[in-house]
Amino acid sequence: MPDSFLRTVLLFPLFLLSVLGASFAAHAEMEIQVIGGAANKIAIAVVPFQAAPGQPTPALTQIVADDLGRSGQFAMVASGGAPQPVEPAQVDYAVWRGKGAEAMVIGQVVALPGGRFEIRFRLLDVVKRTQIAGFSYTIARGQWRATAHQIADIVYEKLTGVKGAFSSRIAYVQKQGRRFELRVADADGQNPRTVVRSLEPLISPMFSPDGARIVYVSFEDKKPIVYVQSLSDGGRRKVAAFKGSNSAPAWAPDGKRMAVVLTRDGASQIYLINADGSGLKRLTQGGNIDTEPVFSPDGQAIYFTSDRGGSPQIYRVAASGGEPRRVSFSGSYNVSPTISPDGRYLAYISREDGRFSVVLHEMASGQVRVLTDTARDESPSFAPNGQAVLYATVQGGRGILGTVSLDGKTRARLSESGVDAREPAWGP
């Protein structure tokens, strides 16, 4: 097996986060596994920061290293057996170069009065023996994870040239027994907070473009109804509660309008509506199924699933209306489209030989490639930096969440033991 396929497996210990407020139920932390990786990984050593008494766990550097490892862009260089530098002047570059490191992260955590911490970190170029970046943060205990993700974002951007997405959030639905919970978590699946709790199904969550609100479908009134909810205060309103079923909401990039699927006129059809429920306008016409709309990043087009050609396929229609054009051609079942932030790729679920997999469709060439090796994939969505796709699948009889890089070589698993996770959506 070539080096480029080095298998790394990172497992989070089942820590309970002490920073969580009492309003959040106790829960087991999610596990993360990374399998495979990119061909040209950047070798990086993340040296454990000099710790302060009373600092939260897991260690800040553990969170940073897990973020970087999960991206598949980095080969983690073990930092044991060498003196652990805190300041650049203490770094023996020859030793770290000898370990194979091209870059390294060093730093320290200092306890401040009032339960606050100062975190100083530096990103060093081990080959050129220079500092690439250096930052200092003063944080409260509750900002521990956010700070670690921010450090990982800086390291990622400085070394790859692409903005990091570690500080973004995901939403998903967790089913435990007969209870459904819509949850919002950090991009690594940690720090989950429940925003809706119901004894009836919840599906199809999506963050507003600014991340302040979430739209979803709830069956609490014995039929599917679309709600928009504020993530800051939990206040919510019905956006679409028409006769029949109301589902498949998708925000427009302006955060003011959305596309929804209604059956008020018979078949499942796509409508545009303002986020306050006003200004309803029908977009697609006909008696077939049109569903799962998603806006293009410029807001000018909508991609959706339709069975108008006899089998479910991906179509594109101008947001102003008109005749839809078919986009997917291979296979007899292509559903759940999502579009990359740069508009270059579609990801969707394709069925081949009874297996449902995440596929990546390059718009310019029309080329399609399978990204996953699981058989029950659903609900793909792109990372805000376009470098990975989040999806749901089934392993060992339960629903889990996973991410996969666009080359398909790095797959990470986010899952919590004993529960069923589904319907993930990656947000800002």
Place this chain on the structure above:
Amino acid sequence: MNKIVWPALLALTLSACGTTGSTPATVESRTGDGATSGPATSGTETTGVAGTGVAGSAMDGSQAAGDPRKDPASPLSKRSVHFDFDSFVVKDEYRPMLEAHAGYLMSKRDARVILQGNADERGSREYNLALGQKRAEAVRKALAVLGVSEAQMEAISFGEEKPRNEADTEEAYAENRRADVVYGDE
């Protein structure tokens, strides 16, 4: 016993409009337990319309005192229409059942019925919601052809979200490719 046990609180909103005001925070489902729950929490289920005056050839006097929809001998007690794989055609075998429901609804203009479509669990949840809707629509159209007023009916879908059979088998899938007839007072 009826196959479908609904909580009596089932509140039908047949003509809900677009918006309501903002309502508070994290919701605990207001509608109580789902389809598999135990007995209804109020007497509504048993205080439904009395079964007099029902248009149905199978009726006899002995049933007049009870609710014919609950009488196992009545076609009105049959509530499920099953569909073949990838099909949305209501098969002929369901005609007597749907004629009985049409007769009941036409004789009771204040009765409301909700047609709940379902799908098996394979594939996209939203696409399956649309497939379930197509099954509910097929039953709605069949009842409309038999003379039932549109105002009395609402077709909705549960997609794959509320499977009657949760097994991962072809038999379970077939059982879940279905539309159910549920009355508003049930």
